[in-house]
Amino acid sequence: MRDPVIFIGMHRSGTSMLGRLLEELGMFFGARKDENNEALFFQELNEWLLVQCGGRWDNPTPFNAYFWRNDEAVRWTETYLRNLLASPRSIQFLGARRFLQGGLRHLNAPWGWKDPRTTFTLPIWLRIFPNAKVISIERNGVDVAESLRAREVKIIRAAPDFYRRYRRLFFLYPRRGGFAHSPRCLALEDAFSLWEEYTSQAEAVVAGLPRERVLALRYEEVLADPARWLGESAAFCDLGASNARIANAVRSIRADRARAYEADAELAKFAATRSDALKARGYSVPGVPQ
Numbered sequence: 001m002r003d004p005v006i007f008i009g010m011h012r013s014g015t016s017m018l019g020r021l022l023e024e025l026g027m028f029f030g031a032r033k034d035e036n037n038e039a040l041f042f043q044e045l046n047e048w049l050l051v052q053c054g055g056r057w058d059n060p061t062p063f064n065a066y067f068w069r070n071d072e073a074v075r076w077t078e079t080y081l082r083n084l085l086a087s088p089r090s091i092q093f094l095g096a097r098r099f100l101q102g103g104l105r106h107l108n109a110p111w112g113w114k115d116p117r118t119t120f121t122l123p124i125w126l127r128i129f130p131n132a133k134v135i136s137i138e139r140n141g142v143d144v145a146e147s148l149r150a151r152e153v154k155i156i157r158a159a160p161d162f163y164r165r166y167r168r169l170f171f172l173y174p175r176r177g178g179f180a181h182s183p184r185c186l187a188l189e190d191a192f193s194l195w196e197e198y199t200s201q202a203e204a205v206v207a208g209l210p211r212e213r214v215l216a217l218r219y220e221e222v223l224a225d226p227a228r229w230l231g232e233s234a235a236f237c238d239l240g241a242s243n244a245r246i247a248n249a250v251r252s253i254r255a256d257r258a259r260a261y262e263a264d265a266e267l268a269k270f271a272a273t274r275s276d277a278l279k280a281r282g283y284s285v286p287g288v289p290q
Helices: 015-024 040-051 061-069 071-086 088-100 118-128 141-169 188-207 219-224 226-236 243-252 265-273 275-280
Strands: 005-008 112-114 133-138 214-218
Touching: 005 015, 005 118, 005 188, 015 112, 015 133, 015 226, 015 243, 040 061, 040 071, 040 088, 040 118, 061 071, 061 118, 071 088, 071 118, 118 188, 133 188, 133 219, 133 226, 141 188, 141 265, 141 275, 188 265, 214 219, 214 226, 219 226, 226 243, 265 275
Parallel strands: 005 112, 005 133, 133 214
Antiparallel strands: none
């Protein structure tokens, strides 16, 4: 079996962009994915892992705090995951044809999955795929926080209209979530603190891996020279992509999405208040001495 390439990194940091580009070059990311190009199979398993400890995507740290306390529970969790990967349940990821051709054990083409939750659950997956490669992508925390906040504002504005339209049916189909996807991310400072949790965790987990099995990317650098970084990513994933295919794949990339917060007075002011945290991650803040 070919070992997977596992993508980690904070939500809204470019994992979807890079995943889609690599998919154009032949990478397999799953038969069933959501709108963010995340394989539903691994997404649901990661959610299950986080929920065991009272966590979720916007409150992931309880997983580290509690999951590893009991060796027997960890062993049974690993066994359960291994069995699911070999079971017909994996059709959700593989599709019927690949499953009938032997499943993951006979998957010889470059493959992997991207789900930001894996930033925290990666250690259990590395017990199952000990030779997996990891791509970690990071983006400026202010742009991430604003992207999360903007998404939440859009959701919370649409939710009441949806409720009013279908309120007579909600006794049959109760809401699974609240009127905000993540109340935490409605506040810029809380969304930023979530970025700090993810980036710190990503740095910690890749630090323990051999350097040849890790590709660490910056979103801003990818946008500045997409052909170079997509080429490196493709080579890292063992994709035999020509320069022409890479050039064609990156044509739609918008370089102006890098450091977008600098054009917004509110966000620039917020960045100045978080300059120490940004500088600790290698990001300069205009107008703030380095």
